Amino acid sequence: MLFQNITIIDEDFNIRENMFVGVSEGRIDYIGDTMPAKTYSSKYEGKGRLLMAAFYNSHGHSPMSLMRGYGENMALQDWLTKRIFPFEDKLDSNAVYWGTMLSMAESMSFGIVSTSDMYYFTDDMVRAVLDSKMKANLSRAIVHFDESDPNKLPSVIEMKRTFEIYHNIEDEKIKMDVSIHGEYTSNPLAVSVVTDYGKSVGANMHIHISETKTEHEECKLRHGKTPVKYFYDLGALDLPTTAAHCVWVEDADFDMIKEKGVTVASNPMSNLKLASGVCNVPKLLSKGINVAIGTDSVASNNSLNFFEEIKTFAVASKMYFNDPTAVTPLEALKAATINGAKGQGRKDTGLVKEGFRADLIVLDIDKPHMIPVHNILNNLVYSADGRDVVMTMVDGKVVYKDGEFLTLDIERVKAEAKLCTDKILSML
Amino acid sequence: MLFQNITIIDEDFNIRENMFVGVSEGRIDYIGDTMPAKTYSSKYEGKGRLLMAAFYNSHGHSPMSLMRGYGENMALQDWLTKRIFPFEDKLDSNAVYWGTMLSMAESMSFGIVSTSDMYYFTDDMVRAVLDSKMKANLSRAIVHFDESDPNKLPSVIEMKRTFEIYHNIEDEKIKMDVSIHGEYTSNPLAVSVVTDYGKSVGANMHIHISETKTEHEECKLRHGKTPVKYFYDLGALDLPTTAAHCVWVEDADFDMIKEKGVTVASNPMSNLKLASGVCNVPKLLSKGINVAIGTDSVASNNSLNFFEEIKTFAVASKMYFNDPTAVTPLEALKAATINGAKGQGRKDTGLVKEGFRADLIVLDIDKPHMIPVHNILNNLVYSADGRDVVMTMVDGKVVYKDGEFLTLDIERVKAEAKLCTDKILSML
Numbered sequence: 001m002l003f004q005n006i007t008i009i010d011e012d013f014n015i016r017e018n019m020f021v022g023v024s025e026g027r028i029d030y031i032g033d034t035m036p037a038k039t040y041s042s043k044y045e046g047k048g049r050l051l052m053a054a055f056y057n058s059h060g061h062s063p064m065s066l067m068r069g070y071g072e073n074m075a076l077q078d079w080l081t082k083r084i085f086p087f088e089d090k091l092d093s094n095a096v097y098w099g100t101m102l103s104m105a106e107s108m109s110f111g112i113v114s115t116s117d118m119y120y121f122t123d124d125m126v127r128a129v130l131d132s133k134m135k136a137n138l139s140r141a142i143v144h145f146d147e148s149d150p151n152k153l154p155s156v157i158e159m160k161r162t163f164e165i166y167h168n169i170e171d172e173k174i175k176m177d178v179s180i181h182g183e184y185t186s187n188p189l190a191v192s193v194v195t196d197y198g199k200s201v202g203a204n205m206h207i208h209i210s211e212t213k214t215e216h217e218e219c220k221l222r223h224g225k226t227p228v229k230y231f232y233d234l235g236a237l238d239l240p241t242t243a244a245h246c247v248w249v250e251d252a253d254f255d256m257i258k259e260k261g262v263t264v265a266s267n268p269m270s271n272l273k274l275a276s277g278v279c280n281v282p283k284l285l286s287k288g289i290n291v292a293i294g295t296d297s298v299a300s301n302n303s304l305n306f307f308e309e310i311k312t313f314a315v316a317s318k319m320y321f322n323d324p325t326a327v328t329p330l331e332a333l334k335a336a337t338i339n340g341a342k343g344q345g346r347k348d349t350g351l352v353k354e355g356f357r358a359d360l361i362v363l364d365i366d367k368p369h370m371i372p373v374h375n376i377l378n379n380l381v382y383s384a385d386g387r388d389v390v391m392t393m394v395d396g397k398v399v400y401k402d403g404e405f406l407t408l409d410i411e412r413v414k415a416e417a418k419l420c421t422d423k424i425l426s427m428l
Numbered sequence: 429m430l431f432q433n434i435t436i437i438d439e440d441f442n443i444r445e446n447m448f449v450g451v452s453e454g455r456i457d458y459i460g461d462t463m464p465a466k467t468y469s470s471k472y473e474g475k476g477r478l479l480m481a482a483f484y485n486s487h488g489h490s491p492m493s494l495m496r497g498y499g500e501n502m503a504l505q506d507w508l509t510k511r512i513f514p515f516e517d518k519l520d521s522n523a524v525y526w527g528t529m530l531s532m533a534e535s536m537s538f539g540i541v542s543t544s545d546m547y548y549f550t551d552d553m554v555r556a557v558l559d560s561k562m563k564a565n566l567s568r569a570i571v572h573f574d575e576s577d578p579n580k581l582p583s584v585i586e587m588k589r590t591f592e593i594y595h596n597i598e599d600e601k602i603k604m605d606v607s608i609h610g611e612y613t614s615n616p617l618a619v620s621v622v623t624d625y626g627k628s629v630g631a632n633m634h635i636h637i638s639e640t641k642t643e644h645e646e647c648k649l650r651h652g653k654t655p656v657k658y659f660y661d662l663g664a665l666d667l668p669t670t671a672a673h674c675v676w677v678e679d680a681d682f683d684m685i686k687e688k689g690v691t692v693a694s695n696p697m698s699n700l701k702l703a704s705g706v707c708n709v710p711k712l713l714s715k716g717i718n719v720a721i722g723t724d725s726v727a728s729n730n731s732l733n734f735f736e737e738i739k740t741f742a743v744a745s746k747m748y749f750n751d752p753t754a755v756t757p758l759e760a761l762k763a764a765t766i767n768g769a770k771g772q773g774r775k776d777t778g779l780v781k782e783g784f785r786a787d788l789i790v791l792d793i794d795k796p797h798m799i800p801v802h803n804i805l806n807n808l809v810y811s812a813d814g815r816d817v818v819m820t821m822v823d824g825k826v827v828y829k830d831g832e833f834l835t836l837d838i839e840r841v842k843a844e845a846k847l848c849t850d851k852i853l854s855m856l
């Protein structure tokens with residue numbers, strides 16, 4: 001496909017108008033201000049449109065789409081014990097597949113191409129991601145409290161089995177990460193087993209860290225150290241790690257995060273909605289830490305609207321740290337794109353750059369809420385609406401265009417998701 | 429028009445499916461679960477759609493759309509003195525007209541039908557609101573520091589003249605309010621003159637109150653009392669008043685606001701973005717105060733996406749006051765609709781109710797991000813996207829439908845807004 005006469009955000013995040021961008025065999029093979037010599041099989045007229053790198057959702061739990069709006073305005077403990085855990089207890093393979101499909105549909109409609117996802121029923125999630133032609137870093141979250149051998153846990157067996165089958169399949173559409181759910185849901189033995197396995201196979205690590213004040217403080221009481229230090233000492237952060245949340249991290253934690261090259265996945269909307277707090281993104285950025293953006297699950301968000309997440313990422317920090325200059329539009333857009341790709345270990349994507357994978361979105365920037373343009377980056381971060389996404393392309397394949405879902409039967413996805421939800425509710 | 433087989437939010441905020449709603453001569457004249465006997469000239473098939481009261485934007489500065497994204501990531505004082513004030517100094521009648529038209533277009537696309545607007549060049553704003561078939565409560569903001577007679581100020585003369593010409597014209601599409609810009613931009617003499625005039629003509633009052641900590645604390649130093657007490661003592665709150673922001677109000681202020689029946693227009697996104705703070709909506713609501721929602725101008729927001737504003741209204745309070753149960757979806761939706769209408773002195777609108785004005789919006793609730801439905805109010809507040817609005821109706825007239833603007837030439841509005849912006853920039 002050849003995009004022509006389109007505005008782009010180039011690899012240096014400069015705006016270039018009236019550009020031509022060619023895509024062949026899944027990759028960007030031409031960027032220029034003149035028509036390329038090569039011919040392409042199809043053309044996309046880009047007047048009033050902007051082409052940019054797609055979004056990488058750095059922290060999600062896709063199957064939880066079935067719990068969207070289920071249990072609102074509840075304190076965290078009530079929400080978990082009265083709603084989420086009982087519902088999750090009834091999940092089956094079919095529900096996870098259709099819940100993931102629903103999230104894949106929603107993701108593509110909001111410009112997300114790849115999600116770092118931590119859940120279970122991993123095989124069904126892989127199927128849904130591949131069927132919808134999307135990408136994901138999937139992990140089987142390990143939860144383990146007692147002193148039994150973690151290697152005998154079904155979850156650890158699933159982690160290993162699925163890593164071996166699925167890692168990097170379909171031209172790296174699927175990447176399998178390893179995952180410790182969190183400090184408060186496992187013991188050091190389990191952390192070591194998962195870490196050792198991850199190191200032996202070269203996996204990335206995905207962990208919840210310091211999401212709530214309670215979690216953070218209780219870790220200090222239990223272990224005499226912060227969650228970051230706890231995982232640092234156990235060697236878990238020696239793996240390329242995505243640490244979700246990091247709301248309550250303390251001074252020395254920042255240095256350990258930096259030293260180990262950890263990617264922090266900030267989930268601003270979920271953190272606001274659950275009253276967890278605000279991640280100190282300005283300080284993370286000032287240390288040169290790779291900060292990316294996650295949605296968390298739609299059970300606590302309650303959407304995968306990534307433009308909303310990007311704006312919240314920027315403004316929550318401004319207010320909370322009392323500084324309207326905190327988190328620039330450029331920083332926010334990098335967090336949503338290239339930083340997310342880096343965190344997922346996807347090194348050849350996340351920028352509009354020749355040779356990079358064509359993970360791209362097109363936006364309609366000709367709507368009243370995007371006019372005038374003093375600086376298009378400002379408009380993208382602060383004014384754009386999620387549904388301004390008019391095309392989403394994954395590895396050169398258009399998966400979503402003008403409201404149409406091209407790689408899945410959207411009516412069936414919606415119907416099956418509703419059926420699975422109703423079935424579970426009927427069992428509660 | 430007859431809406432048929434549509435889901436509605438009724439006047440008690442209950443959800444009713446497969447309903448019929450008839451609109452004639454600008455008002456709702458039928459609500460029922462069977463087809464009415466009366467015939468209507470057109471029908472709207474409502475499957476997969478939801479009909480609800482439209483939104484009332486309780487605080488805005490519409491012409492400032494031309495400054496969208498102009499001056500980002502700046503401290504408040506720099507933003508005002510280096511960007512906003514110099515730009516505003518070059519505004520003329522034409523720029524205000526097209527800036528307002530642009531905001532009217534954006535408003536209708538996001539489901540807003542009426543805005544409480546405080547600015548100047550009032551005649552041009554009236555023209556734009558009427559030309560676009562929208563509604564507004566307009567006020568000429570009074571700013572006055574010295575001891576000269578406020579009655580001789582051009583702004584006060586304009587306030588009186590425009591009130592007399594425009595108040596309640598076109599079947600109340602235009603309501604003229606009186607306005608003191610704020611405590612820090614006027615003196616008691618000016619407050620008294622505006623208050624006395626407002627009382628003599630039966631106008632509503634619109635004031636900025638305690639938006640920033642600096643404003644609030646400096647008032648206490650100057651007058652030995654909070655801004656609320658200052659206006660209370662001067663009698664300004666004896667008028668039906670909309671107080672914008674109220675971020676820093678203190679204990680006794682809540683009681684005065686309650687006593688005087690003041691509507692608080694909370695502007696959560698602008699307050700986050702400018703790092704002003706978070707309005708204590710839970711406390712206001714607990715006192716039974718009428719809380720409505722405003723966007724503030726797009727120079728500090730930077731959009732009129734009212735669904736985004738509603739979600740931010742709910743989640744900012746949760747986080748800031750450390751309580752995930754604060755501000756329910758029902759409270760948020762009431763603030764966006766009926767409470768806003770009440771604040772504007774519009775007594776026969778803001779609900780889907782027989783006899784009420786047909787100020788209505790239709791939403792597409794069949795998109796992946798709105799599925800499943802455990803509780804549609806939760807989805808509307810936390811999951812809906814601004815562009816889910818597929819129809820906006822003002823007094824029974826459809827102004828926006830499926831992306832089309834029916835009461836204005838959108839291409840011309842966009843072009844003229846850009847031209848006016850470029851002209852001003854060329855003078856700076």
